[in-house]
Amino acid sequence: MTRRPTFLLSVLAFGFAFFYVPILSMMVYSFNASRLATVWGGFSTKWYGALMSNSQVGEALLLSLKIALVSSTLATILGTLAGIALVRFTKFRGRTLFSGLVTAPLIMPEVITGVSALIFFLLLAGWIGWPAQRGFTTITLAHVTFSMVFVTTIVQARLLQSDRAIEEAAMDLGTRPWGVLWDITLPVISPAILSGWLLAFTISLDDVVITSFTTGPGSTTLPLLIWSKVKLGVTPDINALATLMVLAVGLGVAVAGVVMNRAEARRLADERLAYRAQG
Amino acid sequence: MADFLQIQGVSKSFGPFQAVRDVTLSVAQGEIFSLLGGSGCGKTTLLRMLAGFEDPTAGRIFLDGRDMAGVPPWARPVHMMFQSYALFPHMTVEANISYGLKHDALTPAQRRDRVREMLDLVQLTPTATRKPHQISGGQRQRVALARALARQPKLLLLDEPLAALDKKLREHTQFELMSIQARTGVTFIVVTHDQEEAMTLSDRIAVMDRGQVQQVGSPTEIYEYPVNRFVASFIGAITSFDAEVVARDAGFLTLHVPDFGGQVTTREADFAPGTRVTLALRPEKLVISKDRPPGNAVQGVVKDLAYFGKDSLYRITLASGALVQAHAVNQARGAAMVADWDDQVWLSFQPSAAIVLGG
CATH class of the missing domain: 2.40.50.140 (Nucleic acid-binding proteins)
Known part of the structure; x- marks a missing residue:
């Protein structure tokens, strides 16, 4: 006889409920016909329609994506270079200081980073007249400074794992150091660079704190828009927007899962191939 | 003879640690010469100085009459087969072998011919389009050898060439290495800690301990006429x-x-x-x-x-x-x-x- 582990199952149910009931209820209420977020007034998709016709949301989403794209790309370039420098060049003047400065944003409270970026931009505007206005450029720069560290950390970890000898082998076969970086190092760490970029992109996309300090008139990103709307009370169109975002993320995760499963299956097939080739 | 590779009074220190002390050796063209010793005896450091990855603290290295001081690894007619093989994981077997050839003035047809010749030499033609993780350990070892030989180096450095293979494969590969060396005529410098490997492979062996060469000689000389207690007990x-x-x-x-x-x-x-x-x-x-x-x-x-x-x-x-x-x-x-x-x-x-x- 197998006894049903009632206790374990209820713990599991509670855990899932804790995580997902808020999201589910939000999704359900996005189909609420009532204007009040907490009172059910029948099924309706009108808030989705309202969302579609709201140009403010579309603009904010576009701005967020633009900032995320540019800042994550810049952060990836700088972060990769910093990671390579920290792993491959173990002796240079100021290495410890550099290493500390690169990782500082990880432990710095976001409010501090935001305030200091704001003060910096104000001072800079006073000295050289740039940036005259805060907006896309200032937000992007601020995002680069705090998302770069994630790329550096991932690249650093990947480089520490990889065999230094393959770079030496390329050099030994006649390639100069810059060529080795291009031919060998970058292709080998490319998965790490890609995941660093994705992380930087995600972080930039949903940042509120630092963005709110470095933004200016007319530059409202999606998280800022949601934040400002919610301050005036949760409306069902926000529920609809959030539901769409959850679906987009869920779809992304599902696609990534399928791709990874395929890659794993291919790897196993390769291993079998190598095993047959043994000897 | 013996003027092809000359190592004259070479020392290497890492901070206070002397890895190699005043080593003088000469190796003839076409020889299989082994550096034999336990871990930390300085054999790998000496090999890395020949490849150009380390600069000697003192002493000189001449290859075919040319002073190697200050010549970077990419400009030396010396190639190395790494202990880990160091194959490029993102390239096929073929691409690995032809990688170094892009620095030579070869027409695409010449390059293809050379790659085919190398694949043939190490019997890897059927696996030419596979990636390193799709082939066996013994095959990887042969790709590493073919890649290092493709540019026809004057000197081939082999760092523990057989250490990663299992015992049965090792014996077979030993003879294969010797026959490839005989066919190509390239001078081999082999670093190993395995005395049996050194005995079967080499024309001559240098036994090293604590950064110094203890004895240089043929396998028979080393075994039958050791010059000191260390050599006598290290070999056999x-x-x-x-x-x-x-x-x-x-x-x-x-x-x-x-x-x-x-x-x-x-x-x-x-x-x-x-x-x-x-x-x-x-x-x-x-x-x-x-x-x-x-x-x-x-x-x-x-x-x-x-x-x-x-x-x-x-x-x-x-x-x-x-x-x-x-x-x-x-x-x-x-x-x-x-x-x-x-x-x-x-x-x-x-x-x-x-x-x-x-x-």
């Missing part, structure tokens, strides 16, 4: 005894060996009477018998024996308590072995079989 098994020279005359040396409780006769060596020396005996040079034979002999008791089939290893305790290893070939089939546990036996050896070392 050996039992050493303290001894003192009693007399030296007519091509023979008479030694007093306290562990034997008497005197033994060996071939003449350059030691004056009264000198403290070491008498070293290899297990296979000792003869085990029940009755006392004439000549050098000592009595003992069989403490331990290991039967390997074709031969047996005996550990025999002498009256002094010293432990001696002796090897006996099991010539007769099924017959009793020469001796059994706790048997009283005599150990004897020819005067020419004994090794006499200073100190």
Whole structure:
């Protein structure tokens, strides 16, 4: 006889409920016909329609994506270079200081980073007249400074794992150091660079704190828009927007899962191939 | 001869640690030369200096008459086969082999021919389009070899070329390496900690310890005529005894060996009477018998024996308590072995079989 582990199952149910009931209820209420977020007034998709016709949301989403794209790309370039420098060049003047400065944003409270970026931009505007206005450029720069560290950390970890000898082998076969970086190092760490970029992109996309300090008139990103709307009370169109975002993320995760499963299956097939080739 | 590669008084220090001390060696063209020693003996550092990854702290290296000082790794006609093979994981077998060729002035057709020739040499043509993780360990080793040979280097450096292979594959690969070397005529410098590997592969061996070369010679010279206790015990098994020279005359040396409780006769060596020396005996040079034979002999008791089939290893305790290893070939089939546990036996050896070392 197998006894049903009632206790374990209820713990599991509670855990899932804790995580997902808020999201589910939000999704359900996005189909609420009532204007009040907490009172059910029948099924309706009108808030989705309202969302579609709201140009403010579309603009904010576009701005967020633009900032995320540019800042994550810049952060990836700088972060990769910093990671390579920290792993491959173990002796240079100021290495410890550099290493500390690169990782500082990880432990710095976001409010501090935001305030200091704001003060910096104000001072800079006073000295050289740039940036005259805060907006896309200032937000992007601020995002680069705090998302770069994630790329550096991932690249650093990947480089520490990889065999230094393959770079030496390329050099030994006649390639100069810059060529080795291009031919060998970058292709080998490319998965790490890609995941660093994705992380930087995600972080930039949903940042509120630092963005709110470095933004200016007319530059409202999606998280800022949601934040400002919610301050005036949760409306069902926000529920609809959030539901769409959850679906987009869920779809992304599902696609990534399928791709990874395929890659794993291919790897196993390769291993079998190598095993047959043994000897 | 021996002017092809010259290593003159080369030393290398890492901070206070001296990895290589005043090494002088010369290697002839077309030779397989091994650097043999335990870990930390400086053999890999010496190899890396030949490849150009490390600069000597002192001394010079000449390759084919050219001073290698300040020549970076990418400009040396020297290629290396790495211990980890260091294959480029994102490239196919073919691309790995042709990688170095892009620096040579070759037409695409010439390059293809060279790659095909190399694939043929290491018998990897069927796997040319696979990636390194899709082939076996033995095949990876051959790709690494082909890649290092593709640019026709003057000198090929092999860092523990067989260490990552299993025993059976290792023996096979050893002979393959030798035949490839013979066909290409490239000078090989092999770093290894495995004395058997060094003995079978090499024309000459340099035995290294604590950054210094202890002895250079052919495998036979190293094995049969070691110059000091380190070399004698590093290569093969050996039992050493303290001894003192009693007399030296007519091509023979008479030694007093306290562990034997008497005197033994060996071939003449350059030691004056009264000198403290070491008498070293290899297990296979000792003869085990029940009755006392004439000549050098000592009595003992069989403490331990290991039967390997074709031969047996005996550990025999002498009256002094010293432990001696002796090897006996099991010539007769099924017959009793020469001796059994706790048997009283005599150990004897020819005067020419004994090794006499200073100190």
